[in-house]
Amino acid sequence: MEKELREYTVLTHAEYEEGIKEGKLLGLRCASCERITCHPMPVCQWCGGRSLERTELSGEGELTTFTVIRVPPEGFEDDVPYIPCLVKTKEGPCVVGRLDYDAERASQVLISKQVKMSGAYTHKGDKFSGGTHTCPVFVVVE
Amino acid sequence: MRDVAIIGIGHTKFGRATKMSHELFSDATLQAMDDAGVGLKDIEALFQGAALPGFEEGQVMPAAFSAADLNLGPIPATRCEGACASASVAIRDAAMWVGAGEYDMVIAGGVEKALSMGTSYASRTFAMACHAPTEGPVGLTFPGVFAMAARLYSRNYDIPLDTLREKMASVSVKNHRHGALNPLAQFYKKLGDLKVEDVINSKFVADPITLLDCCPFSDGASALVLCAAEKARKYTDEPIYILGMGQGSGGPLSKMEDLTKPVSRISSAKTAFKQAGLSPEDIDMLEVHDCFTIAELIALESMGFFNWGEAADATADGQTEIGGKIPVNMSGGLIGKGHPIGATGASQVYWVVKQMRGEAPEGNQIDPVPEYGMTDTLGGDFGTLCHIILGRSKRKK
Numbered sequence A: 001m002e003k004e005l006r007e008y009t010v011l012t013h014a015e016y017e018e019g020i021k022e023g024k025l026l027g028l029r030c031a032s033c034e035r036i037t038c039h040p041m042p043v044c045q046w047c048g049g050r051s052l053e054r055t056e057l058s059g060e061g062e063l064t065t066f067t068v069i070r071v072p073p074e075g076f077e078d079d080v081p082y083i084p085c086l087v088k089t090k091e092g093p094c095v096v097g098r099l100d101y102d103a104e105r106a107s108q109v110l111i112s113k114q115v116k117m118s119g120a121y122t123h124k125g126d127k128f129s130g131g132t133h134t135c136p137v138f139v140v141v142e
Numbered sequence B: 001m002r003d004v005a006i007i008g009i010g011h012t013k014f015g016r017a018t019k020m021s022h023e024l025f026s027d028a029t030l031q032a033m034d035d036a037g038v039g040l041k042d043i044e045a046l047f048q049g050a051a052l053p054g055f056e057e058g059q060v061m062p063a064a065f066s067a068a069d070l071n072l073g074p075i076p077a078t079r080c081e082g083a084c085a086s087a088s089v090a091i092r093d094a095a096m097w098v099g100a101g102e103y104d105m106v107i108a109g110g111v112e113k114a115l116s117m118g119t120s121y122a123s124r125t126f127a128m129a130c131h132a133p134t135e136g137p138v139g140l141t142f143p144g145v146f147a148m149a150a151r152l153y154s155r156n157y158d159i160p161l162d163t164l165r166e167k168m169a170s171v172s173v174k175n176h177r178h179g180a181l182n183p184l185a186q187f188y189k190k191l192g193d194l195k196v197e198d199v200i201n202s203k204f205v206a207d208p209i210t211l212l213d214c215c216p217f218s219d220g221a222s223a224l225v226l227c228a229a230e231k232a233r234k235y236t237d238e239p240i241y242i243l244g245m246g247q248g249s250g251g252p253l254s255k256m257e258d259l260t261k262p263v264s265r266i267s268s269a270k271t272a273f274k275q276a277g278l279s280p281e282d283i284d285m286l287e288v289h290d291c292f293t294i295a296e297l298i299a300l301e302s303m304g305f306f307n308w309g310e311a312a313d314a315t316a317d318g319q320t321e322i323g324g325k326i327p328v329n330m331s332g333g334l335i336g337k338g339h340p341i342g343a344t345g346a347s348q349v350y351w352v353v354k355q356m357r358g359e360a361p362e363g364n365q366i367d368p369v370p371e372y373g374m375t376d377t378l379g380g381d382f383g384t385l386c387h388i389i390l391g392r393s394k395r396k397k
Ligand SMILES: [Zn+2]
Pocket: A030, A031, A032, A033, A034, A035, A044, A045, A046, A047, A048, A049
């Protein structure tokens, strides 16, 4: 019976989001390849390994790319303009989040800048989103 | 696998429709059946691409109701969903079933009523094809994803962003030039003499993507009659053969190695070429998924038609126009023709078939008629990719 009820999630998405709210970027270390998976998955994002252990990332990384949203989806009207970004963490995996930066000054020179996680953004959600969800917020390290 | 042929094609006017989705799909299907000269009794199964019917008209299970609307009887009717690639997924699945010998004749196509949703709600529902857990709270949109890809493209290939924006704009100029000549296009007789400056100076949707870098929201449907190739000549003198197909899956943006080199697309295109026994040099025309100008450039490189980082220059040089290396999106593409997302893959096939029959609108027809054509359809932020290679003669064994 125990075998049939086995679950494979070492770090749930809810726990990952809770971590972000507490200022921690949580991930998983793979026993097979020693690389880090973040956001969490049931298997290693690099090698598919199944032996995973919780770990905390530094929250530091490099800005891969970004944009400034001017035309938002329904529910994000109050945020405009805002900056979604893709960050390659020091530990390896990439993370999608928001960049805390003056949208009118955001230009191509930001790409490849060092960034660090500075907080969390929680969207109120809507009737489609299954509740609220949280993403990391990054700032440029000057 | 048996060879599979397309013997009939249908396509509604793209743009704003007053008819409901099931009516649009039935219009396209009956056109296709009339084109093929087949009757309701000949159809053994239906495969319908539809991305967001629940949000548009409160309708799930639309395929069954489409079969009912066409009085096709209790045949299997399946909705296929791969966001903007839904119709191509439907066509591929349909062709597999016919190829496997389960059916001799089926309908495959797609439908969408996205324009009727309005920009705010449509943007919300389209964004559902982003990864909801991680990209949802960020407020990412599809223009946003491709804006991020454009910035990365600029960085990767050391093309100043302003220069890249001009080259991206040339995609919109080209596709609108041809969309304006296409009577079924959303922008028929409109924006045909668009200038690069117009695209650059239109308002930002997501920097550096402007409104004129984007395809529109659209309503419309397109459908095909697929038939076992060995029986196709009973119905038409000009069957168009499906020579190769591919499908690939991606994942959340954060798990992609490089936004400008989507593995899902590279893998899907390779599968299609391998199945067809052809390579990019053999292909005479393309209908690719230009949801945004930058998307066309990334598509052409990922499919192997240009080296990495070279599609921008090639497009600005006219290499993707009639008379160039390879004509791309002579229908107007998604940008000029419109993008009813669940229907787009079928529409792309429709326009390849039109080209092969020599029936494309004046100014869009490639001369001599193409022997081999290929479609490329993208769903989500590289989440679902589909490729279909078509030919005027059967696969060489
Ligand atoms: Zn591993």
